[in-house]
Structures are given as structure tokens and as C-alpha cells.
Amino acid sequence: MKRRDSIKTMFLGSLGATLTLKSCITSEDELMLDQVWQYNYGRTYEELKWDYKVLTGKFFSNTELKSIEKIANIILPPNDKGNIKDAGVVELFEIIAKDFSTPAHNEYGEKVLRRGLVVFDKICNVRFGLKLLYCEDIQIKAVFDDIAFSDNNDEDLQEAIRLFAVYRGMVLTGYFTSEIGINDLGYKGNTPNVWDGVPEDVLKEYSVSYDEDWISRCVDQSKRNDLAEWDEEGNLLT
Amino acid sequence: MEIIKSKEEYDVIVVGSGAGGGMATKILSEAGVKVALVESGPYFDPANPEQQTQLKWPWESPRRGAGTNRAFGDFHMSYGDWSIDGEPYSSEEGTDFKWWRSRMLGGRTNHWGRISLRFGPKDFKSKDYDGLGENWPISYEDIKPYYDKLDKMVGVYGTKENMFNEPDGFFLPPPKPRLHELFYIKGARKSNVKVMPSRLSILTKRINNERGICFYCGQCDRSCSVYGDFSSSSCLVIPSLKGGMVDLYVNSMVNEVLTDNNGRANGVSFINKENGKDYKIKGKIVVLAASACATARILLNSKSKAHPNGLGNSSNLIGKYLHDTTGAGRGVFIPELLNRKIYNEDGVGGMHVYSPWWLDSKKLDFPRGYHIEIGGGMKLPQYGIGWNPNEFNKFFGLRTGGYGDSLRDDVKKYYGSTIYLSGRGEAIPLKENYCAIDTDTNDKYGIPVLKFRYKWSDNEFKQAKHMQDTFEELAYNMGGIPLGNKPTKKDNYGISVPGEIIHEVGTTRMGNDPKNSVVNKYERLHDVDNVYVVDAAPFVSQADKNPTWTIMALSMRTSEHIISELKKQNI
Numbered sequence: 001m002k003r004r005d006s007i008k009t010m011f012l013g014s015l016g017a018t019l020t021l022k023s024c025i026t027s028e029d030e031l032m033l034d035q036v037w038q039y040n041y042g043r044t045y046e047e048l049k050w051d052y053k054v055l056t057g058k059f060f061s062n063t064e065l066k067s068i069e070k071i072a073n074i075i076l077p078p079n080d081k082g083n084i085k086d087a088g089v090v091e092l093f094e095i096i097a098k099d100f101s102t103p104a105h106n107e108y109g110e111k112v113l114r115r116g117l118v119v120f121d122k123i124c125n126v127r128f129g130l131k132l133l134y135c136e137d138i139q140i141k142a143v144f145d146d147i148a149f150s151d152n153n154d155e156d157l158q159e160a161i162r163l164f165a166v167y168r169g170m171v172l173t174g175y176f177t178s179e180i181g182i183n184d185l186g187y188k189g190n191t192p193n194v195w196d197g198v199p200e201d202v203l204k205e206y207s208v209s210y211d212e213d214w215i216s217r218c219v220d221q222s223k224r225n226d227l228a229e230w231d232e233e234g235n236l237l238t
Numbered sequence: 239m240e241i242i243k244s245k246e247e248y249d250v251i252v253v254g255s256g257a258g259g260g261m262a263t264k265i266l267s268e269a270g271v272k273v274a275l276v277e278s279g280p281y282f283d284p285a286n287p288e289q290q291t292q293l294k295w296p297w298e299s300p301r302r303g304a305g306t307n308r309a310f311g312d313f314h315m316s317y318g319d320w321s322i323d324g325e326p327y328s329s330e331e332g333t334d335f336k337w338w339r340s341r342m343l344g345g346r347t348n349h350w351g352r353i354s355l356r357f358g359p360k361d362f363k364s365k366d367y368d369g370l371g372e373n374w375p376i377s378y379e380d381i382k383p384y385y386d387k388l389d390k391m392v393g394v395y396g397t398k399e400n401m402f403n404e405p406d407g408f409f410l411p412p413p414k415p416r417l418h419e420l421f422y423i424k425g426a427r428k429s430n431v432k433v434m435p436s437r438l439s440i441l442t443k444r445i446n447n448e449r450g451i452c453f454y455c456g457q458c459d460r461s462c463s464v465y466g467d468f469s470s471s472s473c474l475v476i477p478s479l480k481g482g483m484v485d486l487y488v489n490s491m492v493n494e495v496l497t498d499n500n501g502r503a504n505g506v507s508f509i510n511k512e513n514g515k516d517y518k519i520k521g522k523i524v525v526l527a528a529s530a531c532a533t534a535r536i537l538l539n540s541k542s543k544a545h546p547n548g549l550g551n552s553s554n555l556i557g558k559y560l561h562d563t564t565g566a567g568r569g570v571f572i573p574e575l576l577n578r579k580i581y582n583e584d585g586v587g588g589m590h591v592y593s594p595w596w597l598d599s600k601k602l603d604f605p606r607g608y609h610i611e612i613g614g615g616m617k618l619p620q621y622g623i624g625w626n627p628n629e630f631n632k633f634f635g636l637r638t639g640g641y642g643d644s645l646r647d648d649v650k651k652y653y654g655s656t657i658y659l660s661g662r663g664e665a666i667p668l669k670e671n672y673c674a675i676d677t678d679t680n681d682k683y684g685i686p687v688l689k690f691r692y693k694w695s696d697n698e699f700k701q702a703k704h705m706q707d708t709f710e711e712l713a714y715n716m717g718g719i720p721l722g723n724k725p726t727k728k729d730n731y732g733i734s735v736p737g738e739i740i741h742e743v744g745t746t747r748m749g750n751d752p753k754n755s756v757v758n759k760y761e762r763l764h765d766v767d768n769v770y771v772v773d774a775a776p777f778v779s780q781a782d783k784n785p786t787w788t789i790m791a792l793s794m795r796t797s798e799h800i801i802s803e804l805k806k807q808n809i
Contacts (some may be wrong), residue, residue, distance in 0.1 A: 041298045042291040044280070044317055047307050055300060073640045091301060099306045141641075143332035149639040163625075168641060172624030176649060177296035177303070182619055185650060190293060190618050192453035193596035197414035202579055208420045217397045217435070219442045222450055228443050230390070234398060234408045238443075 001008075039158065057095040059109055067117055067133045068093050074140055075171045087178035089171055116163040121148070123160060196221050241507075243518045248274040248485070251506050251521035253492045253536065256345030257773035257786045258793040259527030260470030260478075265797035266525075271804065275475065275517055276487045276508055278528070279317055279341030282348065282471050284461035291315060292460040296620055304621035311620060315461040316349040317342040320737070324682030328689050333558075335673075335690035336737035337531055344471025344682070345529065346740065347786065348461040351588050352438040352468060353611070354787040355383050355396040358403030359779035368605040370666050370697075372776045375750045375759040378405065380442070384791035389753050392790070393445040394470050395439035404594045410443045412436065412590060413454075416583045416655050418614040419591045421572055425716030431610070431708070432596035439468040439787075440586045448477065456617065457588025458591035469589065485777065489519070493685045494540045495524050495769060501544025503769045509683045523768045523800060523809055529558070530775040531673050534745035535688050538675045550763035557744055558672045560692060561780065563741040564608065564663040565734035566702045568709035569721035571630050575655040583615050595782055605698035608663030608782045610708070616654035624649045633719055659712060662703035664782040666697050667744050671736070683712065692736040702731035741785050743777035761796040768809050772796050 032052040036043075039051060060068065072084045083088070091175075097109030103207045117132070120143070124132045128139050135143075146152060147160040148168070175181040197218075217231055250266050252259045255277040267273045284288055291313040296302045299312040306312075309319035320336045329335050340346040344569035351716045359378040365371055382405070396409040412435035415423065426433040449472075450464025458467040478484050489511040490746035496518065498504040505520040526533045548556055569742040591729050592604035595607030628648035631638045706725055713720040725732030736742075749755025752764035757776045763769045772793035774785045803809045 039298060039300055041294045041312065042289045046323075050307060051300060061674075073571075077643055079643060079646075081646070088297070095300050096304070097776055099301050099304065102306075105306075144641050146639045149637055151637060151639075165639065168627070168639070168645070169625035172645060172649060173302065173621055176619050176624045177621060179295065179297055181791060182295070184646065185619065185653060186580040187616065187619060188580055189581040189616075190295065190455060190457075192293075192455065192583070193582055194585075195454040195583070195585045197411055198417045198420070199579075199581055199585070202417060205579070206417065206574065208417070208424070210414065211419075214435070215414060217411060218414045219395075222389070224443050226444065227394075228410055228445050230408045234406055236409070236411060 054095055054098045056123060057098050058094075060094055060114070063133065064114070064117055065090055065094065067121075067131075070133060070140070071120070071167055072171045072174075074137060074144065075168050076175055081184040082175065082178075082180035084171060084175060086180045087175045089174035091176040112163065112166055115136075118165055119160050119163055194221050194224070241516045241518055244520065246520070248272050248519065248521040248527055250274070250523045250800065251276060251519060252527060253506060254278075254345065254474050254527035254529065254532070254773065255343050255486075256340075256470050256527060256529065256773065257347050257789045259525070260344065260347070260474035260776070261790045261793040262525050262527060262772050262797045263484055264474045264478045266792055266800065267478050267481050269801045270483065271801065274423075274487060274521060275482045276341055276490050276492055276506065276519075278491045278511075279343065279345075279489065281486075281488050282317070282343040283476060284315070284348065284469060284472050285463045285465070286323075287358070289549065290460075290463050292457050292463050293455060294460075294617070295340075299311045302621040310349070310435060310459065313457075313460050314349055315459065316340040316346065321756065325687070326681065327681060327687050328676060328679070330689065330691040333691050333693050334735050335692040336735050337688070337690070337742070338732045338737065338740045339529070339532070342471070343475055343486075344461075344469045347468065347470040349459050350786060351611075351784065352440055352458050352586075353588065353784040354437050354439040354468075355594075355609075355781075355783035356405045356407060356782050356791075357381070357389050357781045357788050358401075358405055360403045361783065364606065364779055368599065372667070372679060372747070372749065372754070373778050375695045375748055375755075376459075380759075380787070381791050381795065384794045385787065388787065388791050388794065390445070392439055392473060393449075394437055394439045394787075395435070395442045397435045399434055401594065409437070410441065410445070413442055413586055416576065416585055416615050417578075417653070418572070419589070419612060421575070421716045422612045422657060422712075423591060423715075424626045425712045425718075426593055428715040429708070429711050430596075431593050431638065431712065433591055433593050436589045436592040438586060438588050440588075441466050442586075446555055449473065452586055452595065454585055455583030456587050459655050460587075463676055487519075491683050491685065492528065493683070495526070495536060495549050497540070497542045497544060497766075499544075501766065503549070503766055505565065509685070511683070514683075523770070523794075523804075525770045525772055525800070526775075527771070527773045529773050530745045530777075531688060533771055533775045534673055534774055535675070537746065539686055545765065548748070550756055550765045550769060553753055553756060555669075555754075557674050558669050559667040559744040559747050559778075560671050560673055560690070560742060561665045561667040561744045562692075562734075562736045562737040563780065563784075564665050564694070564698045564701055565660060565739040566725070567658060567660040567734045568704045568706065568713065568724075568732075570659065570709075570713040570716060570718040571633065571721055572655055572657060572716060572718040573633065574717055577651050578616065578654045580616060580653075584618070585615070594663075594740060601698070602704065604697050604704060605666065606664035606697070606701065606782065610662045610712075611660040613658035613660065614654070628652070630655070657716065658707045661702070661709070662739065662782055662784070663698070663701045664780060667697060667747070667779055669696065673679055673745060690737075694730070694733060694736065698733060699727075701725075701731060702733040706731050741774075741780060743774035743780045743785055746771050746775040747766055747778050748776040751777065760799040761792060762799075770796055771802065
């Protein structure tokens with residue numbers, strides 16, 4: 001069985017368990033599974049339905065998505081470690097726009113993400129007579145030089161500065177939560193291991209040390225598999 | 239309306255499968271008592287790959303783990319949070335309370351911080367020390383044997399410290415501190431703040447052959463697939479189901495405890511969430527463990543001729559004395575921790591070190607203490623990482639913001655350089671803080687919902703102020719810079735909204751006097767001799783200790799009492 005099929009089967013199994021009283025999986029459920037199969041991360045049925053909605057709807061137009069891609073590539077230019085395309089950053093904009101669409105999120109997609117494009121386009125239009133998408137990188141950078149820093153007090157640019165900070169946040173968070181971005185960061189965990197303290201060279205680097213009394217009471221990892229036994233006073237014997 | 243009645247009569251019906259209900263189910267069923275366990279949410283087993291979130295990467299979620307569906311992010315293991323569709327609640331004007339509900343087998347024990355602190359001798363008799371609140375009708379000596387059994391049964395790591403009000407137990411050995419925790423230790427000692435290994439119910443060593451040992455992924459909030467941390471689902475309920483004495487009813491919302499003509503309980507009614515139908519099951523004894531506020535709600539909704547204002551409510555105290563732990567926090571940036579060498583320091587799911595309450599309240603302007611929890615480290619990236627990639631540039635006189643390749647370096651430079659300090663303190667329970675039935679509103683199952691009224695008093699604000707002063711001093715003594723502006727009186731010193739710390743207790747408080755309490759010292763309703771409450775509702779006060787360990791010790795004690803009453807044929 002292909003990976004996709006096996007995961008689909010698993011989903012069907014979990015849906016079967018969730019829908020104890022449904023006699024069969026409906027065609028709508030099938031359609032849903034077809035869309036969400038690649039995201040196998042322990043969802044409840046209600047959450048699957050929400051994911052389906054988020055993954056199948058369309059928020060940004062293709063032109064808007066191209067603008068986002070252009071902006072994202074300037075905010076975080078590709079290098080040999082990774083790029084926003086492989087990190088799925090533009091896709092994340094599209095998903096978050098739909099995902100944060102409830103009243104609790106105050107229509108984030110419309111009022112923040114799309115609003116950003118409108119505002120950036122407007123500035124480009126005033127300066128260069130062109131929407132952002134049709135500007136040269138050097139022109140866009142000239143605009144970003146004015147709106148990318150928090151120390152610009154120009155009244156007219158405050159909204160653009162706020163929105164740019166969101167775009168930057170989205171691009172970086174999208175990059176550093178992707179496989180390629182986490183490799184770039186160098187994060188080493190999320191895998192079974194045995195923690196046995198800070199590496200010796202790191203302790204030295206920071207001139208810190210474990211004190212003997214503290215460390216002597218910590219777990220001896222060579223005995224972690226021995227069944228714990230205590231005396232009546234609560235002293236560990238094993 | 240069609241009501242489906244079961245023919246079988248259970249010895250005991252347990253409502254709710256979290257810490258209290260799971261423990262009662264285990265103890266009772268192992269003693270040969272026939273139990274019906276009724277849970278409002280679905281079956282959950284952290285080892286089930288279809289439900290598992292442990293070891294998932296952020297990109298395995300389309301929203302990279304953002305908190306759209308689950309308040310603490312996609313991978314957090316709680317079905318439900320402070321808000322659940324179709325199950326509203328409200329607060330009286332000018333007050334605020336946030337009510338967390340985990341609707342799933344094991345309840346909130348699937349996501350909790352595993353902080354497992356015994357209440358100390360003083361914690362049961364606080365009124366003797368400061369004249370505030372009420373003493374418990376039991377003492378530390380009454381509950382100590384159950385804490386001891388619990389340590390060995392469930393497992394908790396820690397160290398013997400011989401502190402009067404932080405009793406030692408049967409501890410597994412703690413993990414070694416992480417780098418940022420060594421910075422905290424240094425700072426705390428300079429500030430004369432006691433610091434010691436934390437006490438968490440995570441298996442750093444084998445305690446039996448049914449459960450695995452911690453493999454240090456740092457994700458206990460996702461519930462452990464090898465049962466290396468304690469959850470009621472994995473460690474109590476699922477093993478109990480194998481004994482053949484437990485019938486589990488999932489997706490079953492209990493709305494009422496049923497009573498006979500004499501006002502004694504004889505069963506419960508519930509709504510099956512799958513088909514919307516009403517069911518009734520019969521039992522000789524009802525044990526409520528739905529969580530403090532949900533238990534109060536069930537009792538208050540169980541009106542009858544014998545109990546016109548709710549079951550067991552002749553004192554009119556059900557719902558009153560609701561109290562949550564106080565919380566305040568501060569982030570600290572440690573310049574020394576820039577450009578860290580990266581290695582795996584996930585550790586256990588939570589802190590390896592903490593500070594218990596270290597001062598004498600008699601010398602302070604607020605009555606009760608707090609402990610300090612420490613967070614930080616090079617954690618698994620989640621939605622939000624890199625959002626303000628170089629905000630700490632301001633501490634070096636550099637510009638913040640910008641764009642371009644340098645942002646990559648900024649994120650790497652500052653990764654793992656922040657420590658977060660959280661104070662968790664004891665509030666004084668007040669009669670004026672309560673939950674009650676909101677007669678105007680039903681949830682989607684047709685059950686009347688709760689309305690809350692909760693306000694902190696000066697005692698808590700002063701305590702939060704002390705936390706903030708302490709955090710600032712600790713920050714500098716760690717060689718760090720406290721982040722943001724220090725919360726002042728205007729911001730209520732950054733104190734949490736009641737309910738935000740998710741330690742709500744006290745709604746059916748325990749006591750010897752039926753006029754002044756709802757349950758007796760065995761957690762039995764004063765008014766009805768076959769109804770017990772084994773969640774946190776009977777708490778008279780909650781110390782600055784997280785409630786779970788005490789919920790379980792009390793539930794164990796109550797369950798043994800029930801067994802002895804059944805044997806004596808008293809019930």
C-alpha cells in the first residue's frame with residue numbers, strides 16, 4: 001500500500017471510530033479525507049472538518065499570492081540553507097487567512113493580511129505608478145526601507161509599518177516551522193533520547209557547573225530501567 | 239421524550255474520568271465493585287496513533303500548530319479549552335472567569351503540567367496561622383498514607399528536602415538541570431530564594447512493567463504514548479477496563495443525579511452526544527468527579543422534592559468558595575545566552591528545577607505564599623517563532639525590524655536566550671466568588687449552564703505585586719534583563735484572570751459542620767449518604783500547590799471509605 005493510501009485507511013479507521021452511529025462514510029467524508037490525508041496529526045472529527053474547510057476554500061487571488069511570494073522573497077531571500085518556497089510560506093498565508101477567519105480572530109485574513117497588500121500596493125502606486133507586483137525589487141526595497149523599522153515616526157506610514165511587521169512575522173514563522181527552516185535553525189530535539197545534563201564544553205563556555213550535592217541526587221541514567229524500590233523512609237534503593 | 243433505561247444496577251456510578259474519577263474507578267473496580275464510568279468526551283488513549291500528537295513536527299499541521307482549534311496549539315492534548323462550541327457560560331458584569339473543560343477520557347490529566355506537590359501540614363490549617371478562610375476537617379497525617387501510596391503507584395520525581403510545609407515522598411530521581419535552569423539557580427541563590435529540583439509525575443525510572451520510561455521529548459502536554467507521564471486515561475482508566483468490572487460510557491453528558499422518594503441517589507441521567515437521546519442508569523452510589531464547576535452544576539441541576547435547590551445544597555454553599563490559583567509572570571532576556579551552541583535539551587515536559595514558597599507570610603503584607611516555575615530553553619519551534627526576530631536588538635542600541643538575510647541570523651542569535659518566570663500562588667477562598675446556574679441559558683444539550691462571579695481581593699493583588707518585585711530582582715541576579723514594562727497597580731500587577739491557571743477548586747467544600755460545608759471529611763454529601771465528590775470541588779483551600787496530587791490522594795481515601803461502607807452494608 002502506498003503511504004497515502006495507508007494513511008487514508010488510518011483516517012477511515014479513526015472516522016469509523018468517531019462516527020460510531022454513522023452507518024457509512026459519506027461521499028462528503030471521502031472528499032474530506034482526500035484533502036486532509038497528508039496532515040495526520042491526531043485530529044478529532046470536528047477538527048478534521050475544519051481542516052477540510054481551510055484546505056479547500058480559496059482566499060487570495062492568484063495575483064495576490066504572487067504579490068505575497070514577491071514580498072516574502074525580499075523579506076527572507078533564498079540562500080543555500082533554504083527558501084520560502086520549500087518552506088511553504090505562501091501556502092501558510094493562504095491557510096492562516098482562512099483559519100483565522102472567525103469573529104474571535106477579527107477577520108484577520110481580510111483586515112490584516114489582505115489589507116497589507118492593499119496598503120503596500122498603494123504606496124508603490126503613489127511612488128512608482130505601479131502595483132507592488134510590477135515593481136522592481138530595488139523599488140520595493142526602497143519602500144520597505146521606510147516601513148520595515150519600528151523607529152520611523154512618520155504618521156502616514158504607521159499602518160504600513162504595523163502591517164509589514166505582520167508580514168515579516170508570518171514569513172519568518174512560516175520558514176522556521178518548516179522542515180527546511182528547522183534544519184536551518186539547527187534544532188536538535190523532538191526525538192527519543194536520554195537527557196543526562198548540559199554537555200561539558202557548554203558548561204565550561206558559560207563558567208557554570210553542577211554542584212555535587214544536587215547532581216548526586218539526580219537520575220543515574222544507567223539504572224533507569226531498574227524497577228524503583230524504596231526503604232520505609234522513602235530512600236531510593238535501586 | 240424517549241428515555242432509555244438500563245436494567246443493570248451498578249454498585250457505583252463514577253461521573254468523569256480525570257484525576258479523581260480515574261482513581262476512584264481503579265480503586266473501586268480492583269476491590270470487586272461494579273462500576274459505571276460516565277465520561278462526557280470521547281475515548282482517548284495517548285498510544286493510539288490516530289489521536290497521538292507527541293513527536294509531530296509543526297509542519298504536520300497545516301497551520302503550523304497555531305492555536306485556532308486548541309487554545310495552546312494544535313498539538314496540545316485537550317479536547318476543549320476555555321471555550322467549547324454550544325457549551326457557553328457567562329460572568330456577572332464587572333467580573334470575569336474563564337472555565338477550561340477537557341472533554342475526553344482522562345480529562346485534563348492528558349495535558350496538565352505534571353507538577354505533583356503534596357499539601358503540607360500548614361496548608362490544611364491555614365486559618366490557624368492567619369485567621370483567614372477555613373481549616374480543613376482533616377490534617378496532613380490523615381492524607382499522608384495516601385500520598386505515599388500514590389507516589390509509588392503513579393510515580394513522581396523529586397528530592398528529599400526536609401522542609402516542614404513541602405513534605406517529602408517516595409521520589410524517583412530528578413533529571414539534571416538544563417543550562418537556563420543553572421542560570422536561574424545562580425540568580426535565585428543570590429536573591430536568597432530557595433531553589434530545588436521540581437516534583438513532576440514523569441517516570442525518570444521504571445515503576446512497573448506496564449508503563450514506559452520518559453524519553454525526554456519535552457512534550458508531556460501532548461500526553462505520552464509510552465505512558466511515561468501520568469494521565470488518568472493511560473495509567474488509571476485504561477488498565478481498569480481490563481479488569482472486567484468497569485462499564486465505560488463515553489460521549490455521555492450527565493445532567494442530573496437521580497433520587498428516589500426519600501431523596502437518596504439511585505442513578506444518573508445523561509445525554510448521549512452521538513444520538514441526542516436521554517439515558518438513565520441505576521447505581522447504589524454516585525461518585526461525582528466532573529471537575530469542580532461541572533460537579534457543582536450537576537448537583538445544582540439535580541432538583542427534587544427532597545432537594546428543592548439542588549442535591550446536597552441545604553447549606554446553600556454549592557458553587558460558593560470557588561477559587562483558582564493566582565498567576566503572574568515575567569520574561570527575562572539573558573544576553574549571555576546569545577548565539578548558543580545547539581544541542582538537544584528538550585528534557586522532560588516541564589521544568590527540572592523550581593522554587594517552593596520560601597518566606598514567612600507573617601512578615602509580609604499578604605497572607606499566603608506562591609511558588610515559582612521556570613521555563614525556557616531551545617524548544618521545538620511552533621507557530622509564532624521568529625515573529626519579532628530581533629526585538630532584543632534594543633538592548634544593544636541596535637535598530638529593530640528590517641528585512642533580508644540578516645533576519646535568519648537574528649532568529650538563530652536569540653534562540654533559547656529567554657527565561658520565563660511564573661508565580662503560582664494561593665488565593666483566599668471567598669463566599670462571594672461562586673458559580674451558579676444561569677436559568678436563562680441552556681447548552682446545546684438542553685442543560686442549564688453556569689454563570690460565574692469571581693473577583694480577586696487585595697490579598698491576591700498584593701501577592702502578585704510581590705511576585706513582580708521578586709521576578710525583577712531574580713532577572714538581574716541571573717544576569718538578565720526583565721522584558722516589557724513591569725506590571726503595576728494599574729495592570730493589577732499582571733495577575734491572571736480567575737480560571738486562567740486552570741486550578742479551580744472549592745465549590746462543594748469539605749467540613750464537619752453541615753451548615754458551613756457541603757461534604758464531610760470523606761467527601762460524602764452531608765445531605766445524602768450515597769453521593770460523593772472526588773474532584774477538586776471539596777477543597778477547602780488549595781495552598782500554592784497544584785491540585786492534582788491532592789485530588790488523587792483524597793479520591794483514593796474516599797474510595798477505600800466507600801469499599802468499607804459497602805462491606806459493612808451501610809450504603
